Amino acid sequence: MTPEIPSPSPALPGAPAPDAPERRDFIRDIVAADVAAGRIPAPVTRFPPEPNGYLHIGHAKSIALNFGVAAEFGGRCNLRFDDTNPVKEEQAYIDAIEHDIRWLGYDWGARTLHASDYFDQLYAWAVHLVESGLAYVDDQSADQIRETRGTLTEPGTNSPFRDRSVEENRELFERMRAGEFPNGARVLRARIDMAAPNINLRDPVLYRIVHARHPRTGDAWSIYPTYDFAHGQSDAIEGVTHSLCTLEFEVHRPLYDWLIEHLPVPSRPRQIEFARLNLTYTVLSKRVLLRLVSEGHVRGWDDPRMPTISGLRRRGFPAEGIRDFAGMVGVAKTDSVIEYGLLEYAVRTVLNRTAQRRFGVLDPVRIVIENYPEGQVESLDVGNNPEDPTAGTRPVEFGRELWIEREDFAEDPPPKFFRLAPGREVRLRNAYFVTCTSVVKDQAGRVVELRCTYDPATRGGDAPDGRRPKATLHWVSAAHAVPAEVRLYDQLFSRPDPGAEGDLFADLNPDSETIVRNAMLEPSLADLPGGETVQFERLGYFTPDPDSAPGALVFNRTLTLKDTWAKVQAKGAVGA
RNA sequence: UGGCGCGUGGCUCAACGGUAGAGCACCUGACUCUGGAUCAGGGGGUUCCAGGUUCGAAUCCUGGCGCGCCAGCCA
Numbered sequence: 001m002t003p004e005i006p007s008p009s010p011a012l013p014g015a016p017a018p019d020a021p022e023r024r025d026f027i028r029d030i031v032a033a034d035v036a037a038g039r040i041p042a043p044v045t046r047f048p049p050e051p052n053g054y055l056h057i058g059h060a061k062s063i064a065l066n067f068g069v070a071a072e073f074g075g076r077c078n079l080r081f082d083d084t085n086p087v088k089e090e091q092a093y094i095d096a097i098e099h100d101i102r103w104l105g106y107d108w109g110a111r112t113l114h115a116s117d118y119f120d121q122l123y124a125w126a127v128h129l130v131e132s133g134l135a136y137v138d139d140q141s142a143d144q145i146r147e148t149r150g151t152l153t154e155p156g157t158n159s160p161f162r163d164r165s166v167e168e169n170r171e172l173f174e175r176m177r178a179g180e181f182p183n184g185a186r187v188l189r190a191r192i193d194m195a196a197p198n199i200n201l202r203d204p205v206l207y208r209i210v211h212a213r214h215p216r217t218g219d220a221w222s223i224y225p226t227y228d229f230a231h232g233q234s235d236a237i238e239g240v241t242h243s244l245c246t247l248e249f250e251v252h253r254p255l256y257d258w259l260i261e262h263l264p265v266p267s268r269p270r271q272i273e274f275a276r277l278n279l280t281y282t283v284l285s286k287r288v289l290l291r292l293v294s295e296g297h298v299r300g301w302d303d304p305r306m307p308t309i310s311g312l313r314r315r316g317f318p319a320e321g322i323r324d325f326a327g328m329v330g331v332a333k334t335d336s337v338i339e340y341g342l343l344e345y346a347v348r349t350v351l352n353r354t355a356q357r358r359f360g361v362l363d364p365v366r367i368v369i370e371n372y373p374e375g376q377v378e379s380l381d382v383g384n385n386p387e388d389p390t391a392g393t394r395p396v397e398f399g400r401e402l403w404i405e406r407e408d409f410a411e412d413p414p415p416k417f418f419r420l421a422p423g424r425e426v427r428l429r430n431a432y433f434v435t436c437t438s439v440v441k442d443q444a445g446r447v448v449e450l451r452c453t454y455d456p457a458t459r460g461g462d463a464p465d466g467r468r469p470k471a472t473l474h475w476v477s478a479a480h481a482v483p484a485e486v487r488l489y490d491q492l493f494s495r496p497d498p499g500a501e502g503d504l505f506a507d508l509n510p511d512s513e514t515i516v517r518n519a520m521l522e523p524s525l526a527d528l529p530g531g532e533t534v535q536f537e538r539l540g541y542f543t544p545d546p547d548s549a550p551g552a553l554v555f556n557r558t559l560t561l562k563d564t565w566a567k568v569q570a571k572g573a574v575g576a
Numbered sequence: 577u578g579g580c581g582c583g584u585g586g587c588u589c590a591a592c593g594g595u596a597g598a599g600c601a602c603c604u605g606a607c608u609c610u611g612g613a614u615c616a617g618g619g620g621g622u623u624c625c626a627g628g629u630u631c632g633a634a635u636c637c638u639g640g641c642g643c644g645c646c647a648g649c650c651a
Contacts, residue, residue: 198580472611
């Protein structure tokens with residue numbers, strides 16, 4: 001499914017480019033101050049995904065932050081899987097996550113770590129807490145625990161098992177580990193304060209009984225630590241200095257600190273929270289993304305409409321564009337929603353600079369050049385990228401019959417329409433000037449062919465007399481064109497704030513994908529390698545889809561070009 | 577009628593007591609063999625509100641208001 005991708009650009013992502021403006025945000029300020037004050041020689045960060053789904057563009061922000069901070073201050077960033085819940089986690093997700101981070105262009109050396117690597121140590125620390133009288137085994141059910149936790153405005157009440165002896169707690173916890181009890185029979189809880197105004201401090205659960213096979217530790221454990229107990233301690237084991245996480249963990253920080261304080265951990269990490277990424281027209285919730293996939297609203301995690309890294313990759317977004325975007329969105333504590341257009345801007349900027357140009361006609365209409373010799377074919381030299389002279393040129397066949405874009409012709413051109421019309425001369429890009437002499441229609445009145453003449457003196461696209469048509473059209477030789485299916489994409493959701501008014505799934509855009517089955521492409525496109533995105537001149541950026549096969553080409557439209565004509569039309573429509 | 581956090585142009589951020597700035601978006605013009613790109617210019621902010629401190633407040637204090645998060649044996 002996932003195409004094999006050429007390695008990302010050689011520039012070391014994460015490391016500041018020599019000419020990059022200094023990136024500044026409150027987290028980098030804190031790190032810089034810690035380094036300047038000599039509290040740490042260099043920062044250690046970590047990216048801690050739970051392997052229960054695919055990475056998405058929101059994770060890219062976190063990845064760029066964690067790896068970026070580490071690189072900029074000469075530190076390091078670990079990849080650590082937060083694999084403490086075996087009922088939701090799978091090896092397939094672990095593999096996909098590693099692949100995606102590599103594709104994005106980040107490198108964590110040999111430091112592929114797992115919270116599960118620390119299960120022994122974590123267990124020993126839990127015992128330490130028991131022996132300090134700071135944790136106890138609670139026999140209450142999940143329901144009972146919920147009922148006695150209190151509410152936002154009322155304190156909770158102590159569990160009847162809260163004052164068990166250290167001996168009894170130690171024995172019971174040991175037996176939980178030995179697998180003597182069924183799921184949910186007992187938990188290990190921290191003994192903090194059932195009346196704490198912060199609910200996370202009301203004797204939070206540290207360990208629960210889960211009889212499930214873990215992707216890495218197999219059946220070795222029948223109890224698993226919760227996020228709260230595993231995360232900070234894992235940070236401490238790894239020597240993480242700045243544990244960067246999203247805002248929803250803010251209220252967990254007092255617990256994070258409490259555990260670090262009461263345990264003989266080897267280092268004292270500090271948790272700092274920042275706002276997660278939100279994007280208009282997009283949902284970045286693993287739960288929802290999983291539903292989109294499992295309910296068949298999209299074809300898979302890597303559907304080109306998905307905001308997953310694999311989806312964006314299949315769509316043709318370059319890793320560099322995603323990295324640039326992550327750098328542009330800023331890091332702050334304000335809950336915010338980024339306009340999707342900023343992502344497009346970042347991607348277009350990279351693609352404009354790097355994508356080779358090709359000719360492709362999505363909605364072909366035939367033109368016949370009446371004064372061009374029948375049977376003649378000539379090869380024209382066409383530049384691969386006007387933004388990059390080193391990209392060279394390629395030969396493109398020209399002949400008497402060509403395909404042009406149907407919408408590049410108007411029998412009755414509206415004002416400000418500069419393209420082909422009866423009697424009007426336009427330039428065929430890198431080829432000749434042609435003038436439309438007549439229109440051939442079928443019985444239904446549909447244009448089936450345009451008869452034209454060309455000016456042989458304009459070969460290459462310039463007129464000796466200096467005259468300049470107002471429009472330049474893309475074209476493909478009818479005798480050489482290869483047919484292809486092209487998939488056009490629009491937002492997966494039809495409103496900028498999906499789900500804001502009721503059911504999220506009711507906001508799915510029914511026109512998020514449009515399939516064009518009879519596109520005509522220049523023949524060089526037939527063997528474009530997967531993972532490469534090119535520009536179809538005047539149309540946008542396109543990339544071969546993995547569904548593509550020899551003789552049955554399939555392309556995805558990555559993005560359109562910026563379209564000011566569409567804007568003019570829209571204005572006209574409003575004014576009319 | 578709990579706790580924690582956040583409020584600066586349409587969007588995202590900066591300004592860290594000295595009189596509000598950037599990117600994106602938007603508008604205009606130039607240029608152009610992509611109605612793309614590029615270049616030049618422009619509009620747009622009572623810095624949530626109200627008091628207070630100060631020669632001076634987006635920055636400090638007090639009180640409001642609004643928004644977000646927290647009552648999983650998810651992370």
